[in-house]
Amino acid sequence: MRTEAEPIPRMRAEDRRELVLEAATGVFGEFGYFGATTDQIAKAAGVSQPYVVRMFGTKEQLFLDVLQRALDRLLETFRGVLAQGAGEDLGLRMGTAYVELLTDRGLLLSLMHGFAMGSDPVIGAVTRDGFLQVYKFLREEAGFTPEQVRMFIANGMLVNTLVGLRMSDEYDTNPLAKECLCVALPEKLELVLALRESQR
Amino acid sequence: MRTEAEPIPRMRAEDRRELVLEAATGVFGEFGYFGATTDQIAKAAGVSQPYVVRMFGTKEQLFLDVLQRALDRLLETFRGVLAQGAGEDLGLRMGTAYVELLTDRGLLLSLMHGFAMGSDPVIGAVTRDGFLQVYKFLREEAGFTPEQVRMFIANGMLVNTLVGLRMSDEYDTNPLAKECLCVALPEKLELVLALRESQR
């Protein structure tokens, strides 16, 4: 029973779309493509489930859009760091920027879930291409040596894994988890720990 | 209509269980926990879907058993390498052994999918513990320095990612994919490429 006093919250399609993409990023990041439901995403975005499907056509298309958005942000962030100068500490600054992307809940984790879906004919093709875009950027734009690229990406995947594992949840209670985090994420530890409170 | 000429293939529960675990490892590795279905696993193992559920109680328990088996094999493999001597090339030999584990289809990929499920109350707890077991082994048994541990695990996660992405599928057709693989997996490239044929 709606009255004029409580109007349906409408907004421009573009804004609503961004809102849903943001919500979907968080849910896909936490549960993966198959584990996430369009209803969870809808609730997180504050809209109805059919509307989510309506906006993107299919769940798969929504996931692809989430991946594309995540990739765009990642490259945009890296280019921003590069634009501030390409000194010897470029790798370190980009590593820091990478970890700071974790504040956009699910962004890197959605990509990670995508990386594990290489055998899917459509999602696999998109994620492979996205990964290669990043590789190409590091080599050709950032000017990393092959060895630097390898180390940079490897460390990124390590960060993804530890965040996906929620290892920091046990930082205070499990001494081994604390030690593992200190060893695996030197320089980045504080950033990762700072995120604990902000997420649930 | 069965006759005595085509008997139902029975076997000891233990053997059948191992058969199903092997099949489940492959399917979970390819599709992840939510993406895989007990029916796919049953077909891969050559048994009926209800029997798979009957044997393990629930799909979740089956996945947990798959993860435990994978972890056991991983540590068993590492201990085998360590037993052959702890020279300076230990890291290299263990890295090679790790990649060779890829021949057990889905073993490392199942673990990777588990790593992405840290927020699941039960699966997350198990995978965190498993990851820490490996960390502990590397530090305390293999005697790696913190830096060696970080590099070793980071490279392992990089291998997982590229395999999960099926990047090697494009080795022959996409020059950038080829270059990326050469850069990311020096020393391990041949091993990974050799696996292409053996999988589908």
Next chain:
DNA sequence: GTCTATATGCGGATAGAC
């Protein structure tokens, strides 16, 4: 030890009103 038949619940998608 293993199957067939089936109950049940859930999730993506569609129809159509407002």
Next chain:
DNA sequence: GTCTATCCGCATATAGAC
């Protein structure tokens, strides 16, 4: 632009026979 109602298929799990 956004919702409610609902269909339909699929996947896990159960019941029970052989």
